[in-house]
Amino acid sequence: MADVAQAAEVSTQTVSRALRDPRSVGPETLARIEKAVRETRYVQNYAASHLASNRSMTVAAIIPTISTSIFAETIQGLTDVLLPEGYQVFLGHTDYTTAREEALVRSLAGRRPDGFFIIGTKHTQEATDILKRTGVPVVESWSWTPRPIDLLVGFSNAAAMMEVVDHLVARGYRRLTFAGMIKPGDHRAKDRLKGFLDAHGRHFPGVEPRVVTTTSGPMVMEAGVELLERVRRDHPETDAVVFASDVLASGALLKCAALGVRVPQDLAITGFGNYDIAAHLVPGLTTIAIASRTIGMEAARLLLRRMQGEEVAARMVDVGFQLLARGST
Amino acid sequence: MADVAQAAEVSTQTVSRALRDPRSVGPETLARIEKAVRETRYVQNYAASHLASNRSMTVAAIIPTISTSIFAETIQGLTDVLLPEGYQVFLGHTDYTTAREEALVRSLAGRRPDGFFIIGTKHTQEATDILKRTGVPVVESWSWTPRPIDLLVGFSNAAAMMEVVDHLVARGYRRLTFAGMIKPGDHRAKDRLKGFLDAHGRHFPGVEPRVVTTTSGPMVMEAGVELLERVRRDHPETDAVVFASDVLASGALLKCAALGVRVPQDLAITGFGNYDIAAHLVPGLTTIAIASRTIGMEAARLLLRRMQGEEVAARMVDVGFQLLARGST
DNA sequence: AGCGATAACGCCACCGCTAACATCTCCGTT
DNA sequence: AACGGAGATGTTAGCGGTGGCGTTATCGCT
Secondary structure, eight states, X not given: OHHHHHHHTSOHHHHHHHHHOGGGSOXXXXXXXXXXXXXXXXXXXXXXXXXXXXXXXXXXXXXXXXXSHHHHHHHHHHHHHHGGGTOEEEEEEOTTOHHHHHHHHHHHXXXXXXXEEEEBSOOOHHHHHHHHHTOSOEEEESSXXXXXXXXXXXXXXXXXXXXXXXXXXXXXXXXXEEEEEOOTTOHHHHHHHHHHHHHHHHHSTTOXXXXXXXXXXXXXXXXXXXXXXXXXXXXXXXXXXXESSHHHHHHXXXXXXXXXXXXXXXXXXXXXXXXXGGGTSSSOOBEEEOOHHHHHHHHXXXXXXXXXXXXXXXXXXXXXXXXXXXXXX | OHHHHHHHTSOHHHHHHHHHOGGGSXXXXXXXXXXHHHHHTOOOOXXXXXXXXXXXXXXXXXXXOSXXXXXXXXXXXXXHHHGGGTOEEEEEEOTTOHHHHHHHHHHHHHTOOSEEEEEXXXXXHHHHHHHHHTOSOEEEESSOOSSOSSEEEEOOHHHHHHHHXXXXXXXXXXXXXXXXXXXXXXXXXXXXXXXXXHHHHHHSTXXXXXXEEEOSSOOSHHHHHHHHHHHHHHOTTOSEEEESSHHHHXXXXXXXXXXXXXXXXXXXXXXXXXXXXGGTSSSOOBEEEOOHHHHHHHHHHHHHHHHTTOOOSOSEEEOOOEEEOOTTO
């Protein structure tokens, strides 16, 4: 910056001003500085800027995994709103483990982001403490809680799952089985199971609910195939399988086609998430659509407002969900 | 840090040392400092550390989009190797536009990462200049070029596509059509088309190659459905459709099932990428498998070695590809 | 006992930039 | 002509750490 200042024959302070708010310097001074920046190929050092101004112009985002396109859309929404405002997004993934989440929160907090975005509402005590003490806005998401750390953009996974069960019962299915991958740190999957159990208890009081789960492994279609096989072996009376994710449901649905199991006559199948594939499968997959991109965008808007010093009226935003009934039920 | 130093009754310098290399301080001093860190809930400020030490402990990663799980795996591989070494990954996506790539390179360079990872080998002159002048290692990937900026971990998209064509011809298909989404900044898709055209010219000299493309829109299965419809309308003689991506091919394959078009008897279909879905479709999708995760891990290892001051012998790593012949051909 | 080597720790300057305040210039107003 | 105000620019003092070097204590060896 000193080189630029010298080339433009101004002080470094004026260069700094020209870069952060071009209107705050005279027009021909600005032109000289811009020319000098180009000629010296100057690239600003944000670390120094951060240290001096106490604003990092970054937002930390913590997601369970990036391999799942549904969270990717949320991140895409988040960055699409934040980038034009000059904020960079620091992304970390936890692989659904709380230990890694805590380490990540600590590490990211060390970068002093101006805001946090995190998927989920359940964290370790330590992680929660750090998030609360950073002094910057925090958005939790993709779940629901009456008492968020700070801000919340989410929906009730349990309520969504209840709607799936209601739908199946309305269509005449009576012997439902829940199938899902429930990793230790995946509270959203747990909420979905809870929703299933609640609704099942409501519709079929006294009937033992059928549940088949795995607790580890990659979230791929093959896992859905394996869950389907366990359902057919352990609960052959099942007439509808409620999967915790579209990925699993898709694997199962395609397997049914290969096995000659007719969907939805022999077996109904539901998913969760409305992934790209859901509408294209034959038959189409009944599922819950989540406004994944909207969550990211809404979170970004809340963060922006708070980072710019404004108050936000609604600290909790329920983006809801939508049941999409397709051929698989 | 001053608070910690006071609580532990040492100088800040000793605290700093304890944090960056615990063995460099006495054992009971270390214990006092660790206790003080916990009690004061101290979280290190990496911005200051970065400024003073001239190492940011970050790596910048630039990818076209995060919504595509195949790049996500590469990033997962990258972070899985870098995180244990204390490096954070700064992720930016370009949406396949060169203008945005340039802006992103500039912005990320301002964060002074200790290394760059970028997908693709074709960038604007300006972006290339910045990358070269940063003085830190740069890994380009997912493509191939004889003259990378610095390091390269990739494969030849064109060669992979030629293998697909060779395979189809060997299976007896004669009227091939290429179908793909080729966004302006997507040089990998262009390479795939080039590979198709080369192989087609080799097998069918003098025959006009059939090509159907779109240049914009989201990369979703619906786009594959639309491409399939255009192929069937504009080139009804086609007996094999070579898609530039598994996403498109999957959409088309599922659509064929819905339309009653028999695959591979009436129409063969190939994809690219070996996405999760490819093996589960009925029939299975013939495609090119890319060691997506390996690319990220290998890139991370190269970066690490260079960031730790070592030289790397092989600056260019060809991870290759593998044709997976399945039922769709 | 004297010496040098080593380990443990402290002091100082500085990393590159910006907040806050000071200064200067140029107006329009009275 | 004197004055006040606004806009443009410069000066100063850090932001929170770390590199480099100096100091002190300890210990083994001659």
